Amino acid sequence: MRFNNIALAATAVVSVTAARPSDTPICDYYTTALLKNNTAKNQLTLLTLLVNTVVIGNYTEPNVGIKVPGILAAGKVNDTEVNLLPYFSGELASTNRGGKMGVAVNFLDGGGAAPLMKNKAANDETSDQYFLLTHLYQFFGSLLGCSEQGMAGFDAYKAQSSMYKVHKFMDLDYYQVTYFVTQVGLAAASFGVAEDDIKAVAMALNSIFNVRCAPATTAIKAQGAQLQSICIDKSCPLAKDGVCSKYDTPIEPKNATASGDESSASASMASGTATATGTSATTEASATTTGGATAMGLSWAAAAVGFAAFML
């Protein structure tokens, strides 16, 4: 997939930016503004750009001046250090594969950052990285209301329905989940999404996933009400009408490399670029991205700047 060939609707962007009509989903509005035709394929493109930026930080060139470290980069929330990379690299036995404890899985096994910088999910279609990224495109597409999702070109989300179950062995705290949500907001801002829309998305994410003991809630309509708390540590705010009895006592994930099983640790990030190593990194540290970044072309820049000017 090459996005630098896409004709972006620079002039349309500026004229439709005044305000998003409340009956137009965020997904459709920004697909139209940035990619013009509101097709399933373009909606997937929008979600690919957004999610890849959330994961590895801003990588599109040129950009509008908003730096996104990405969730693989260590950073801080207030004064608390956060480093999510070990949950994705296989360093921690934190993945739920149905057992009583977490197992270590390297989610960077499809080429790591390099394919993401080419607006792809992975170098293949069989890796854990491929399934994680494509599921994220689909899940967030649904949260953002993509009207064409489910048509050819953008599949509906049909993976795990309970975000609690997916994340339960990670034992995530308020700072970690807040860091993730912050990266979503920064990534959206880097593409010119309006502040009100970013706030609405952050509020939804925080209220559904960044609280502990949340009662069963519908995130994906077809999947019905499910336990959705991703934040399960004591530091997490208690959900309104919390049902702690439905949640197991959190268990801290074990370090898979310390016990001598180094097979899946860190692996493919080495092959270039977007690493986020180093415990002393702050939000200044970025998950970037060197020469290989995709040139988005002048019309993209113009479109994005149009948005950013409105927002800032």
Ligand code: HEM
């Ligand atoms: C609002 C916050 C978040 C949302 C909405 C979210 C959503 C998701 C979704 C939809 C999946 C795919 C599930 C599937 O393939 O069935 C997933 C997987 C995953 N998430 Fe999150 N996530 C959030 C926060 C976090 C945080 C803070 C971490 C920290 C490390 C994290 C780590 C992971 C990992 C490692 C996986 C792969 C798990 C697996 O395949 O079993 N997520 N997440």
Ligand SMILES: *[C@@H]1O[C@H](CO)[C@@H](O)[C@H](O)[C@H]1NC(C)=O
């Ligand atoms: C938008 O879609 C229409 C109908 O499919 C097509 O004719 C047109 O060329 C597309 N425009 C762009 C910019 O892709």
Ligand SMILES: *[C@@H]1O[C@H](CO)[C@@H](O)[C@H](O)[C@H]1NC(C)=O
């Ligand atoms: C990310 O954004 C920052 C701020 O605009 C910029 O300095 C940096 O060069 C960008 N990184 C890439 C790879 O585009």
Ligand SMILES: *[C@@H]1O[C@H](CO)[C@@H](O)[C@H](O)[C@H]1NC(C)=O
């Ligand atoms: C960070 O500090 C601000 C200001 O004190 C506070 O409102 C916010 O809840 C804090 N965030 C976290 C994740 O603790």
Ligand SMILES: *[C@@H]1O[C@H](CO)[C@@H](O)[C@H](O)[C@H]1NC(C)=O
């Ligand atoms: C896991 O153990 C290794 C080796 O002792 C150590 O370098 C690493 O920091 C540990 N990782 C975590 C997340 O605790």
